Amino acid sequence: MPADLSVDGGMIGDRRSRERGVQVRGTITRTDEQQAAVEAFARGDHLAIQAGAGSGKTTTLRLLAGTTTESGLYIAFNRAIADDAAGQFPRTVACGTAHRMAYRSVGHRFKRRLDAPRLPGREVANGLGIRGERRIGNRNVAPLALAHAVVQTVRRFCYSADDVIGAHHVALLHGLSSTHRDALAAAVLPFAVKAWSDIQDPEGRTVRFEHDHYLKMWALSRPVLDYAYILLDEAQDTNPVVEQIFSAQRGSAQLVMVGDSAQAIYGWRGAQDVMAGFGGTKLGLTRSFRFGPAVAEEANRWLSIIDAPIRLSGHDQIATTVGPASRANAVLCRTNSGAMLEVMTALEAGVAVALVGGGGQLRSLAVAARELKAGRRAAHPELFLFSSWGEVQEYAIDDPSGKDLYSFVNLIDRHGADAVLDAVGKLSNERRAELIVSTAHKAKGREWSTVRLADDFPVPGEDDDGRPLPIDGADARLAYVAVTRARNHLDLGGLTWIQDHPEGQPHDVRPDVPPLLPGEDRHFGTGLFVDLVPSSCWFTNVRYCVDSRDWERLRRMVNTRAEHRCEVCGVGKDPAERRRLEAHERWDYDEVRTVQSLRRIILLCSDCHLTTHFGYAQVSGNEDRAFRHLMRVTGMSATRAQEHVVEAFRSWEYRSARNWSLDLSILTGAGLTVVRPPEAEDRPAVAERRLLAARATESRK
Secondary structure, eight states: OOTTOOOOSBOOOOOOOOOOSEEETTEEEOOHHHHHHHHHHHTTOOEEEEEOTTSOHHHHHHHHHTTOOSOEEEEOSBHHHHHHHHTTSOTTEEEEOHHHHHHHHTGGGGHHHHTSOOOOHHHHHHHHTOOSOEEETTEEEOHHHHHHHHHHHHHHHHHSSOSSOOGGGOOOOTTOOGGGHHHHHHHHHHHHHHHHHHHTOTTOOSSOOOHHHHHHHHHHTOOOOOOSEEEESSGGGBOHHHHHHHHTTTTTSEEEEEEOGGGOOOGGGTOBOOSTTOOSEEEEEOBOSSSOHHHHHHHHHHHHHTTOSOOOBOOTTSOOEESOOSSOSEEEESSHHHHHHHHHHHHHTTOOEEETTOSHHHHHHHHHHHHHHTTOOOOOTTTTTOSSHHHHHHHHHHOGGGGGGHHHHHHHHHHOHHHHHHHHHTOOOGGGOSEEEEEHHHHTTOOEEEEEEOTTSOOOOBOTTSOBOOOOHHHHHHHHHHHTTEEEEEEOGGGGGGGGSGGGSOOOOOOOOOSSOTTOOTTTTOSOOOOOOOGGGTTOSHHHHBOHHHHHHHHHHHHHHTTTSOTTTOOOOBGGGTBOEEEEEEEEEETTTTEEEEEEEEEEEHHHHHHHTHHHHHHTTOHHHHHHHHHHHHOOOHHHHHHHHHHHHHHHHHHHTSOOEEEOHHHHTTTOOBOOOOOGGGHHHHHHHHHHHHHHHHHHO
């Protein structure tokens, strides 16, 4: 295959990367870390290289490729990166995206469909045979909305490594809650299967054909890539379907993945960090050539919070400062709505401002909001289940499923749809702008001289004792991306609070937790069952009994060894469905010695975890959901499931009447720091206070 392999598909980005390394008369002087990578590559090792922000990962991959004359393949995250790499790598290396390879193998047969005009949603609904409204929950789901759900279901299937479309690929529509998931899946799945059948037909015409469709078809063909080695860039943002193709080459090619696990911020759209569980030699690139020590220190605060496998050092020759800036080249925000507020503020001050990615998404949402305010139905996919703006407001404020709409609703309520549309119309081109505004997500891969962080990054709340709550891992990763965009000056702005937060003090990298805890029995407590913790044992769970940073190490190990799948029902995490993967304890109760012993840590999806803690499901209003999940996974009848729940509560009452001593030796034996839990007699009161605090925090969010 030629080395100038062109690329199609993928997400086009504007990367302002430069060569990272010390240039000496046209050559690159290797750092010690780069030399270690070269030596491991020469031994034939499979490699997972953690490359911190600005640490020269492309240069390092070029060094590896330059040590051999064998044919290699470089897989880029998007077309722009691949095009740039094609001019840098040796001619023995083919540079492209997974989409381009799939196009050459499968996609070219569908060129006519790719070039076809867009299909209106109503035509898709008619072509699939979707007729009339469906009543789901308290919403009337029109054919247009159902057709949209079908298209989204197929898209999510194409992102996955699954062979067939299933109910877990059906994403909730805004306006429906998780209790409506089964009803929506029953309505969507038959049409999704029909749509996928149409998509696989080169002469089909019912559903719009997309690049991800032929990529999935190619993956299902189990391709074998004829290269001696394969380099996967931006591995932390790899979709499961691409990871499946890449990992399947292990027997015939040397595999090298490079990325930064701390920048894994696209999980909400199906990407997953495949580096942590990769079997191979793990190396790091920790010296940044983008910024100096001051920004590296700020980056290390966030790397410590998520217990990342590397810490950064800044370049001594780059003068970088941290503090308030009177003027910035770029302002980075947490949300699209926050970015629009920054745009409107700049326009009011007469500053020419550009918005990375343009304002098309906000424009269409603002138009939809204006339609709803005028009493008309909106055609926007995010809002077409609502009949009025008041319904959107209520959903965004009161329903946890709608919290991602809250900032947009607040923006419209404060400024009005017309003001947002006017601001979008006044945006400048980036080349002519005095200020560039971006979300942190869209700023990834870019850099500016002076960066200011906006005020819409969330500040952790406090617990019932007035102590700061732990920092969310996803928020920490996004903050890390944001602070590492600055070359010369960083204004922390909305993240200044981190300097005084107890978790904001950097610490060194901690060793990995062993994949089998000393004395752990991974066959103990297999399957799904209601497993109620006695009230006298509340807050003896591992999350409360180990240091917060040790907990992150333990959680990462449990996720990795379970291959990021629920160990009961087999599903993966799905942010769009608000389905998480959670570490759960399996306890053994010695009735004679009254000892509660930790025997196993198991990875459960949020539905299995909720069912296991059936008492919490009851008090949180999720009893029906947990009961249905218990029957679905175990195959129990409703009568048998009810008997099982009654038996579990009977056992809970008996055990709650006794005080149990705690055996956490499988944790202490692994070197984890155990924190003393509340005394047994205090635990019920502590539980009530924390439950009320959790509800208040969720309400604020």
